[in-house]
Amino acid sequence: MAKISPKPGRKCCVCSKPCLRVSKYCPQCSKLYHRMRNKLFPPKTVKAIWDHVRRNGYVCYYTGMSLDTEDPKSPWYCVFDHWIPGDSRKVVLTSSLLNDMKSDLTEDEFWSTVFQLADFKRLHIKIKKRKPIYWDRLNRGQLSGNRGGNRGQLPIW
Numbered sequence: 217m218a219k220i221s222p223k224p225g226r227k228c229c230v231c232s233k234p235c236l237r238v239s240k241y242c243p244q245c246s247k248l249y250h251r252m253r254n255k256l257f258p259p260k261t262v263k264a265i266w267d268h269v270r271r272n273g274y275v276c277y278y279t280g281m282s283l284d285t286e287d288p289k290s291p292w293y294c295v296f297d298h299w300i301p302g303d304s305r306k307v308v309l310t311s312s313l314l315n316d317m318k319s320d321l322t323e324d325e326f327w328s329t330v331f332q333l334a335d336f337k338r339l340h341i342k343i344k345k346r347k348p349i350y351w352d353r354l355n356r357g358q359l360s361g362n363r364g365g366n367r368g369q370l371p372i373w
């Protein structure tokens with residue numbers, strides 16, 4: 217694929233970097249635009265993601281760490297996370313690594329797990345088991361062979 221160079225003078229409508237010749241976006245935001253379009257996110261979700269990028273740049277919603285938008289193999293690659301597992305109404309940017317760690321946990325469950333693990337590692341405090349509220353959905357996906365390939369969608373029975 218031919219690389220399209222930025223057109224001098226025009227600014228990206230999201231981040232103000234130089235625009236692509238045929239777009240209102242810079243190369244980085246153009247890529248995100250196409251990824252969001254392929255995911256068919258609702259307009260409110262897309263707007264919230266753009267607002268996040270405008271306010272903070274390409275940083276993780278949960279940690280504020282900068283994200284890699286170039287290398288999909290990087291653990292810090294910018295990916296979409298369903299804030300509530302399976303619900304496209306709120307999708308946030310995070311790293312590939314953190315997204316895998318969060319899996320199908322809610323944000324509260326994720327941080328609770330992180331803190332409990334840290335307490336266990338540092339202080340040998342026993343972990344209190346609490347069943348994640350979206351875990352059943354994940355288990356049904358595994359039984360039908362959908363783990364990973366159909367994340368964010370309910371399996372069809």
Ligand SMILES: [Zn+2]
Binds near residue numbers: 228229230231241246
């Ligand atoms: Zn941009």
